[in-house]
Amino acid sequence: MKEKMKRLERELKRLEALQADGIDVSEAIDKRKLELKALKVDFPMDAWDRVIKARDAKRPVASQYIESLVEGFMEFHGDRRFGDDPALIGGVGWIGDTAFTILGQEKGVGTKERVKRNFGMLNPEGYRKAQRLMKQAEKFQRPILCLVDTPGAFCGLGAEERGQGQAIAESLTIMAGLEVPVITIVIGEGGSGGALAMSVSDEVWMMENSIYSILSPEGFASILWKDSSKAQEASEVMKITAQDLESFGMVDRVVKEPEEFSIETLPSVIESIREMIVETAAAYQALPVEALLKKRYEKFRAMGKVSEKEGME
Amino acid sequence: MLFKKRTYATIQLPKTKEPFVQTEADPISRGEVIPEGDFHKCPNCGEIFYAEILKTTEGVCQKCGQHLRLGARERIAQITDVFDEFHMRMEETNPLDFPGYEKKLASYRERSQEEEGVITGVAEIAEQRCILAVMDAGFMMGSMGSVVGEKITLAVERAKAEDLPLIIFCASGGARMQEGIYSLMQMAKISLAIEAFSKAGGLYISVLTDPTTGGVTASFAMQGDLIVAEPGTLIGFAGRRVIEQTIRQILPEGFQRAEFLLEKGFVDRIVPRNEMKETLSGILRLHGGIR
Ligand SMILES: [Zn+2]
Numbered sequence: 001m002k003e004k005m006k007r008l009e010r011e012l013k014r015l016e017a018l019q020a021d022g023i024d025v026s027e028a029i030d031k032r033k034l035e036l037k038a039l040k041v042d043f044p045m046d047a048w049d050r051v052i053k054a055r056d057a058k059r060p061v062a063s064q065y066i067e068s069l070v071e072g073f074m075e076f077h078g079d080r081r082f083g084d085d086p087a088l089i090g091g092v093g094w095i096g097d098t099a100f101t102i103l104g105q106e107k108g109v110g111t112k113e114r115v116k117r118n119f120g121m122l123n124p125e126g127y128r129k130a131q132r133l134m135k136q137a138e139k140f141q142r143p144i145l146c147l148v149d150t151p152g153a154f155c156g157l158g159a160e161e162r163g164q165g166q167a168i169a170e171s172l173t174i175m176a177g178l179e180v181p182v183i184t185i186v187i188g189e190g191g192s193g194g195a196l197a198m199s200v201s202d203e204v205w206m207m208e209n210s211i212y213s214i215l216s217p218e219g220f221a222s223i224l225w226k227d228s229s230k231a232q233e234a235s236e237v238m239k240i241t242a243q244d245l246e247s248f249g250m251v252d253r254v255v256k257e258p259e260e261f262s263i264e265t266l267p268s269v270i271e272s273i274r275e276m277i278v279e280t281a282a283a284y285q286a287l288p289v290e291a292l293l294k295k296r297y298e299k300f301r302a303m304g305k306v307s308e309k310e311g312m313e
Numbered sequence: 314m315l316f317k318k319r320t321y322a323t324i325q326l327p328k329t330k331e332p333f334v335q336t337e338a339d340p341i342s343r344g345e346v347i348p349e350g351d352f353h354k355c356p357n358c359g360e361i362f363y364a365e366i367l368k369t370t371e372g373v374c375q376k377c378g379q380h381l382r383l384g385a386r387e388r389i390a391q392i393t394d395v396f397d398e399f400h401m402r403m404e405e406t407n408p409l410d411f412p413g414y415e416k417k418l419a420s421y422r423e424r425s426q427e428e429e430g431v432i433t434g435v436a437e438i439a440e441q442r443c444i445l446a447v448m449d450a451g452f453m454m455g456s457m458g459s460v461v462g463e464k465i466t467l468a469v470e471r472a473k474a475e476d477l478p479l480i481i482f483c484a485s486g487g488a489r490m491q492e493g494i495y496s497l498m499q500m501a502k503i504s505l506a507i508e509a510f511s512k513a514g515g516l517y518i519s520v521l522t523d524p525t526t527g528g529v530t531a532s533f534a535m536q537g538d539l540i541v542a543e544p545g546t547l548i549g550f551a552g553r554r555v556i557e558q559t560i561r562q563i564l565p566e567g568f569q570r571a572e573f574l575l576e577k578g579f580v581d582r583i584v585p586r587n588e589m590k591e592t593l594s595g596i597l598r599l600h601g602g603i604r
Contacts, residue, residue: 153531155551155559160569163579165530165550172501173536176508192488193500193531193550200501214488214497224490238493239409245494248408297505301466303498304459305408308401 008036047235051217053209054188060266062104062147063089065187068270070095070102078129082162085126087118090133096278101137103130103198104147121154124167127197131174138180143281146184146198151216153194168197175200181284181292183277186210202284202296204250206242208257213240250303355379371586380543380586382523385432385449388482392590393445395437403428403460411491421453429460433468439594441602443480444472450484450524457528458489462499469506478516478597483534487527500532507536516600518593521548521571539596541582542571
């Protein structure tokens with residue numbers, strides 16, 4: 001069926017090119033469009049389709065979510081130790097009538113910006129900036145919203161020298177103990193420990209076509225099968241889609257996306273989640289701190305599948 | 314800065330070995346668990362020893378000082394006077410229905426006669442009682458799956474409940490690929506347990522042994538109140554090859570070794586194997602143990 005869809009898409013492209021050249025093939029185009037539409041209903045996207053969507057350059061990035069979602073956003077820079085990581089945007093602003101601390105892993109728009117943002121791959125100072133702003137949110141009793149979109153933590157010489165592993169470990173520790181509510185939304189790629197470092201949260205949501213994984217499908221294929229070109233195959237067995245994670249109980253909500261998800265269609269998505277974010281944060285904020293921490297503990301405590309044999313001591 | 318190209322950057326790993334996750338140690342670090350056989354070759358200097366002799370030197374090469382990898386049982390025998398193991402009797406459930414995973418696990422179980430890649434229990438180290446977890450780099454490369462995560466979490470919770478100090482010997486090639494996202498979530502689960510233990514005033518000593526990499530480094534290995542490492546231990550987040558591909562440079566010698574991490578400020582002390590027991594009991598005494 002996948003092949004049939006691909007064939008139809010190819011034919012459609014050719015026909016549209018003809019149409020653009022002034023040859024009227026509109027009837028043939030319409031016929032194929034209808035067929036495709038029917039197929040899409042019967043055969044939802046597979047994991048690889050979602051990987052492609054999650055990485056699509058037209059897909060909205062964290063800064064665009066912030067612009068659309070947050071009023072009066074004020075960005076605050078730096079980790080007060082080493083530097084300011086452009087791959088992490090941090091600051092405070094209003095969502096509805098609530099002041100939130102917002103932390104977003106930023107991939108950037110356009111080549112120049114993407115390079116500057118290191119394609120959303122954080123260095124240790126990015127995690128340490130996030131930690132600083134999280135602790136500040138706690139001090140001032142603000143809920144926190146994290147937007148996750150990273151292929152993974154940056155694998156560089158300097159990153160290792162400055163303790164990439166330690167930085168992520170400390171983020172996990174800090175999030176484990178935060179006395180304010182934290183909501184994470186995986187908006188694109190949730191890559192490995194680099195994503196987890198902003199996702200030890202009271203609620204984790206995923207956009208419909210985002211992914212969350214232990215490693216990129218390419219890395220997975222190259223390690224397990226010594227062949228990175230088998231990424232597509234890997235993406236299926238890895239179970240990395242929002243739908244998979246929801247079925248595992250690791251994700252609390254999957255947010256519907258429009259057919260064409262871009263900066264143009266982002267506002268409708270934002271309108272669909274704005275209230276939910278405010279209400280969810282308020283619900284957790286109403287809990288006594290002890291109950292909040294216990295709930296978060298138990299949420300992650302349940303993750304991991306083991307079976308116990310007879311006679312456990 | 315340019316480094317001379319080194320041939321070992323391209324050496325292929327033996328095919329029979331479970332590959333590392335996000336990491337690929339160079340041959341120097343690829344010390345093996347002391348084998349059953351008669352002879353053993355030091356992976357650093359090439360010296361050949363009788364395995365029996367190597368056991369009397371605690372798995373340290375007497376020629377060059379290389380600390381060879383130890384199995385968890387052997388480690389426990391070296392460190393503890395009394396060890397009362399928690400028999401968890403737990404099994405993986407293949408949460409992703411990953412093809413061939415059960416078979417692979419079964420073969421590792423048979424070979425090692427262990428249920429999984431970590432052994433936990435209550436230990437006495439020179440009269441100091443503590444909870445001890447020892448990871449085994451030989452069991453699927455010390456990768457962290459649900460059972461490893463669960464056993465460590467239970468050990469941390471036990472330490473909290475019984476108000477005992479906690480020692481974890483880390484050794485890991487990283488994630489358990491076959492468990493995908495479940496493997497990643499073990500990092501969160503253990504971190505939450507350690508934070509709760511820490512808030513309750515518990516002492517946690519993290520001991521880094523060769524190799525400590527990937528998700529273990531990015532979680533409990535680096536969350537110790539005190540972090541000690543054996544000499545020469547490979548400690549890092551990303552693997553050498555991944556970094557070299559990213560920065561298109563050959564990494565300097567000694568990169569990601571325990572000594573490098575000490576210099577950069579990420580390790581409290583480097584402790585040779587023959588001083589480990591004394592050091593650990595000394596730390597336990599200083600933190601409210603029996604003096
Ligand atoms: Zn030697």
